[in-house]
Amino acid sequence: xxxxxxxxVGLAIGLAALGSALGQGNASARAMEGxxxxxxxxxxxxxxxxxxxxxxxxxxxxxxxxAILMWTKIG
Amino acid sequence: MEEKLAxxxxxxxHLRPHTVLYIGNIPISSTVVTTWMVMAILTIAVFLATRxxxxxxxxxxxxxxxxxxxxxxxxxxxxxxxGRKYLPLIATLFLFILSLNLSWFIPTVKPPTIDISTTAAxxxxxxxxIQIFAIQKKGVGGYLHxxxxxTIALAPLTIIEEFVKPVSLSLRLFGNMFGEKMxxxxxxxxxxxxxxxxxxxxxxxxGFIQAFVFTLLPITYLQTFIKGH
Numbered sequence: 001x002x003x004x005x006x007x008x009v010g011l012a013i014g015l016a017a018l019g020s021a022l023g024q025g026n027a028s029a030r031a032m033e034g035x036x037x038x039x040x041x042x043x044x045x046x047x048x049x050x051x052x053x054x055x056x057x058x059x060x061x062x063x064x065x066x067a068i069l070m071w072t073k074i075g
Numbered sequence: 076m077e078e079k080l081a082x083x084x085x086x087x088x089h090l091r092p093h094t095v096l097y098i099g100n101i102p103i104s105s106t107v108v109t110t111w112m113v114m115a116i117l118t119i120a121v122f123l124a125t126r127x128x129x130x131x132x133x134x135x136x137x138x139x140x141x142x143x144x145x146x147x148x149x150x151x152x153x154x155x156x157x158g159r160k161y162l163p164l165i166a167t168l169f170l171f172i173l174s175l176n177l178s179w180f181i182p183t184v185k186p187p188t189i190d191i192s193t194t195a196a197x198x199x200x201x202x203x204x205i206q207i208f209a210i211q212k213k214g215v216g217g218y219l220h221x222x223x224x225x226t227i228a229l230a231p232l233t234i235i236e237e238f239v240k241p242v243s244l245s246l247r248l249f250g251n252m253f254g255e256k257m258x259x260x261x262x263x264x265x266x267x268x269x270x271x272x273x274x275x276x277x278x279x280x281x282g283f284i285q286a287f288v289f290t291l292l293p294i295t296y297l298q299t300f301i302k303g304h
Contacts, residue, residue, distance in 0.1 A: 047291065
């Protein structure tokens, strides 16, 4: 039974990481495109990119915290 | 390999704050001790650096001025001249969180930001101070009006948003630093010395980025209150 629980914990963080990796990759690619096209706007693009990445990452981190909570319950 | 894997089961003991001393019956955790230590070091360092200010900045003064100038630039981009009023709060947040994150590299010290109590305190105080600034700026009526901004139908959502802000702020900082520390600790148990070093180097970068994000988000929160949507 505990084996299956561990799979659940792994899946929780793995799927969350997959989603936010796709989102962050897409956002970074577009930001780099933007910088390549308009190098003078790089400062502004970088700031808003970091902000956007932070919001995306938060979703994974919620899942990470939930995974830790689940993991400590398994014992 | 077997005993290494067995050791992994006790990884949480390396990550949880431990009790250092008791004052009466109250346990004082390592988080509190480290935070006060970093506070003392930071205060003394900044005091020493700003004792002999010169109009031609050199060395540490130049570094500090660059840093403050950078944050001032961020605030002015967001809120024009008015943003300068909030510089003390935002710059302190940045410097303090950065030094807490980097306290990781003092041997045997657990960085306080891997304890959720520290980050929760940061998140809650920051958001409460932002509400106070908003009330100061707009008055109670204007502040309450902000919640009905696009339409009154969305008021429940905007109020819930206000309560989610400290949660997401604190979980973001906690999750990032805890995750980084956990990865390094696991790598350190399995393959000591060579493999964890580059990952630790990534930890320096992560410390900077997280401190930066924690200053950027309060700025945008303030911006929505001060300048409207």
